Amino acid sequence: MSLDPYQLRKDFPILSETMPNGKPLVYLDNGATSQKPLSVIQATNDYYAKENANIHRGVYYLSQHATELFERTRIKTSHFFQAQCAKAIIFTRGTTDAINLVAQTYGRVNVSEGDEIVLSVQEHHSNLVPWQMLAREKRAFLKFIPILPDTTYDLSKLSEIITKRTKIVAISQMSNVTGTVHDLRKIIDRARQVGAKVLVDGAQAACHMPIHLVDLDVDFYAFSAHKMLGPTGVGVLFGKEEILEAMPPWLGGGDMIESVELESSTYAALPAKLEAGTPNIAGVIGFSHALDYLQKVGMQNIKNHERMLTEYALERFQKIGGLTLYGTEDLDKRGGVISFTLDGIHPHDVGSILDEEGVAIRVGHHCCQPLMKHFQIPGTCRASFYFYNTKEDIDVLIKSIEKVKSIFGRVVRK
Known part of the structure; x- marks a missing residue:
């Protein structure tokens, strides 16, 4: 089946907005955050208006109902991503929070002086800085998987990069800069050979394609709700149950304890052990409705629609003189x-200048400064699509880029 972006756009109030300069909004910054359908907005509002109570603690109806909605989302998330079990789903504040949790719990216990942590040169800062901090604390070494000219991973020397000293391999599944989708199978298999654990930064991939966590067979998988129609401030860490069970808590406080004495405590079972304090209840409930919406649209349909848009955009971009594209030409x-x-x-x-035309893209280093240094540029312009974008959006983008060239052509001539 295919999807109808024109019909689906009606579910997103912001997409019919006009910018202060009178231009219609053309939103092409979905790599930073997606827009939210009315069902998600209403669910979040309804929680505060009709269902507001803390979870896991009250015996009264509102608390029990809020707890049920919260925990249903955990089960729904597990099913949506075909995870091992619901207990393997840990709610966090976002992808950054999830990766830091792994670094500060599993990493601190299992990484020692002289050990190795393997990353890639194209990682988002969220999947780079936490490991730098851990390596500095533990006197461990960072090693990097290079990329080929087409921005796919260069695996030619993988056995020399992932060795018996490697404890953690932390890599992204899809680049937030180039859109390159990486085949992780060889990397995961090599990590298994040496006993290393694998964390995948799925912040970009989880919102754009079907993800089957059991089939992927990674130890940790992190992503954010706000990039897949949900509210901000909600993330998910998937971890294999046996690994999460062995990990110590990161944050101490309410809800993550079994019993507390003045000088010692025992900790609750999963997932509570890793979810200290009052969570973003409204956000998690809103995320439940985001998952419902994505399920209705279909993740394979989303992937197919975005492939069509990308192919169309690349064809039009390649006709613009003086423009350099970054990333592979292989649409697969x-x-x-x-x-x-x-x-x-x-x-x-x-x-x-694009903003003057109502076109919202992201410019800069995209939290990937090492990759920009690899490209030897200060930054890029990034257009990122979602299923509610259309060919007409791309046409406006192209026309606006031509305006940029025209303006700067006049400046140069003067």
Whole structure:
């Protein structure tokens, strides 16, 4: 089945908004955050208006009902991503929080002086800085999987990078800069050979394609709700149950304890052990409705629609003189993200002029400064698509880029 973006757009109030300058909004910054359908907005509002109570603690109706809605979302998330079990789903504040949780719990216990942590040169800062901090504390070494000119992983020396000293391999499934979707199978298999654990940053992939966590067979998988129609401030860490069971808590406080004495405590079972304090209840309930919406649309349909948009956009981009594209040309190895630069024009200038046309893209280093240094550029312009985007959105983008070139052409001539 295919999806109808024109019909689906009606569910997103912001997509019919007009910008202060009178231009219709063309939202192409989905790599940063997605827009929210009315069902998610209403569910979040309804919680505060009709269902507001803390969870796991009260015996009264509102508390029990809020707890039920919260825990149903955990089960729904487990089913949506075909995880091992609901107890393997840990709610966090986002992908960044989830990765830090693993670094500060599993990492602190299992990484020692002289051990190795393997990353790639294209990681988001959220999947780089936590491991830098851990390596510095433990006197461990960071090693990096390089990328090929087409921005796919260079696995030619994988056995030299992932060795018996490797304890953790932390890699992204889809680049937030280039949209490159990586085949992780060889990396996971090599990690298994040496007994290393694998964490996958799924912040970009989880919202754009079907993810089967049991089949993927990773030890940890992290993603954010706000990139897949849900509220901000909610993330998910999947971990294999036996690994999570052995991990110590990261944060101490309410809800993660079994009993507390003045000088010692015992901890609750999963998942509570790793979810200290009052969570973002409204956000998690809103995320439940986001999952319902995505289930209705179909993740394979979303992937197919974005492939069509990406193919169309790349064809049009390649006709623009003085424009450089970053990422693979193989549509089987990329998602709906396109990064580009215009010769002699700073990305911030491009973004500002596009904003005058109502076009919202992201410009800068995209929290990937090492990758920008690899490309030897200060940053890129990034257009990122979702299922509610259309070919007309891309046409407006292309027309706006031509306006940028025209303006700077006049400036150069003067």
